[in-house]
Amino acid sequence: EEAREQAQELLDQIIAAAERRLSPRWLAPEHMRAATWGPHLHRWGSAFPAAPLLPVADSFVPSARVAFCGDYVESAHPGSVEGAVLSGLATARALIALSPRPML
Structure with a gap:
């Protein structure tokens, strides 16, 4: 208790x-x-991503200088705020890792 x-x-x-x-x-x-x-x-249909979700491996393509993040990227929490936040954090980490100078 x-x-x-x-x-x-x-x-x-x-x-x-x-x-x-x-x-x-x-x-x-x-x-x-x-x-x-x-x-x-x-109350709109896009609030619930339909399968198939974007594979994590396809969500970040440094050679094309493009990254995708959100609740539509494969995760343990698809279609949720938590999934979107975790996807955003993972993308941020990947971008920081590629940065030629230290990030704060």
Whole structure:
């Protein structure tokens, strides 16, 4: 029970920090948690990528100077925000590795 309470406290802190950083200035903080606006954001067909997903090996082609990232790239979490973020981070790491000078 104590572990659950600690996890909930940590989750509340993360959500509060995200609300401070990500919520538009015109949106009241209490509306960030309300389900009155959120579900409407994913009512288009493109929100759920159809198979086949883009293979990771094809998502980064340095010779063509092109990289693709997002929830449509093969991962353990396709079609999700987590999958998109992880794909973006992997692409960023690949770009940094190719950089001729150190990145901050």
